Amino acid sequence: xxxxxxxxxxxxxxxxxxxxxxxxxxxxxxxxxxxxxxxxxxxxxxxxxxxxxxxxxxxxxxxxxxxxxxxxxxxxxxxxxxxxxxxxxxxxxxxxxxxxxxxxxxxxxxxxxxxxxxxxxxxxxxxxxxxxxxxxxxxxxxxxxxxxxxxxxxxxxxxxxxxxxxxxxxxxxxxxxxxxxxxxxxxxxxxxxxxxxxxxxxxxxxxxxxxxxxxxxxxxxxxxxxxxxxxxxxxxxxxxxxxxxxxxxxxxxxxxxxxxxxxxxxxxxxxxxxxxxxxxxx
Numbered sequence: 001x002x003x004x005x006x007x008x009x010x011x012x013x014x015x016x017x018x019x020x021x022x023x024x025x026x027x028x029x030x031x032x033x034x035x036x037x038x039x040x041x042x043x044x045x046x047x048x049x050x051x052x053x054x055x056x057x058x059x060x061x062x063x064x065x066x067x068x069x070x071x072x073x074x075x076x077x078x079x080x081x082x083x084x085x086x087x088x089x090x091x092x093x094x095x096x097x098x099x100x101x102x103x104x105x106x107x108x109x110x111x112x113x114x115x116x117x118x119x120x121x122x123x124x125x126x127x128x129x130x131x132x133x134x135x136x137x138x139x140x141x142x143x144x145x146x147x148x149x150x151x152x153x154x155x156x157x158x159x160x161x162x163x164x165x166x167x168x169x170x171x172x173x174x175x176x177x178x179x180x181x182x183x184x185x186x187x188x189x190x191x192x193x194x195x196x197x198x199x200x201x202x203x204x205x206x207x208x209x210x211x212x213x214x215x216x217x218x219x220x221x222x223x224x225x226x227x228x229x230x231x232x233x234x235x236x237x238x239x240x241x242x243x244x245x246x247x248x249x250x251x252x253x254x255x256x257x258x259x260x261x262x263x264x265x266x267x268x269x270x271x272x273x274x275x276x277x278x279x280x281x282x
Contacts, residue, residue, distance in 0.1 A: 036153045036201050038096040039281045041089070044241065046277025048083040050107065052269070083107045085275060099146040099158070107138040107271065126174065134172045138269060140247070141165040144210070146194050154198040160210065164188045164223060166249065168267065188212055188221055188251075204231045221251040229275075237282055243275035 087103035115130045126132065144162030151157070169183035192210035199205060205228070212223040225247045233239030248270035 036198055038091065038151075038156070039089075040091055040096070042279055042281035043086070043088045044277045044279040045086045046084075046241070046275055048085045048105065048245070048273055048275045050081055050083055050271040050273035052081060052107065052109070052271045081107065081109055085277070095151065096156075097148045097151055097158075099148070101142070101144045101146065101160075101162075103140075103142045105140040107140075108135075109137070110135045130174055132172065132174055135169070137167075137169040139167045141167075142210075144190075144192075156194075156196040158194050160190075160192045160194050160208070162190055162210075164190055164210075164212075164225075166251075184253075188214065188223060190223055190225070192225075202233050204233075205229070206231065219251075219253050221249070223250075224248045231279065233279075233281070237280055239279045239281065241275075241277050241279060243277070244273075245275055246270070246272040 083106055085103070085105045087101065089099055089101045092098040092100065110133070112131065112133045115126060115128055115132055118128060119126050119130075119132070142162060142164055144160050146158045146160040148156045148158035165185055165187050167183065167185045190210040190212045192208060194206070194208040196204060196206045207229075208225075208227045210223065210225040212221065214221055225245070227243060227245045229241050229243040231239055231241040250266075250268050252266040
């Protein structure tokens, strides 16, 4: 009788052990599929399909230009274009509450157009029929610091502050004139908010807004920059994303002295479009 009881207990323990071993892979899979991670570092590279509208007014002896035009209508610059965009982010601390972000966006446009209306540049008036070439390059370099005032397993809510550096170059030429051009860089501070929601461990939605209005000395400007991203990370360190971005810049500068060589005039430009990108993270 005791032998039968002992044999029964041994069989019970053996079956229990086999059952546990059979369940372990499933538990491991379930645990992996439900485990949320906040990344330490990520870098994203992609292309941006943008719709663009630009007005520019430039004057002054240093620039050699006196112009006030809508560049798409008057000069034939494209209203839609494909641009490059990249971003890198590093999250600081064990709880990943502090974030440092750097990004670059390059919008480069060139055109050749036979003028349909007169255009005044400096002291010259170019009549209808003039062959005119032009370029307008806008680069946006962003450096931002974010702090998450609320963060749990799936949600991060934070505030941000940083600097936008905007190298802008405008040039125009005809067959009979030397290029007339101007370029400037406007370092402008911004503040904003940012949030991230992990829908699943592999799918995240992110939003950010940065704004600025500044009026000091001889400068006045405003920036609004809205971003929404949907990211899918099917692999351990690789993912893809789809984003929407709308950006508006208004900048004015007035020379205070005859020796002031800074940009003199105003620029109003903006774009709206879709971003497709790949990302690496860990």
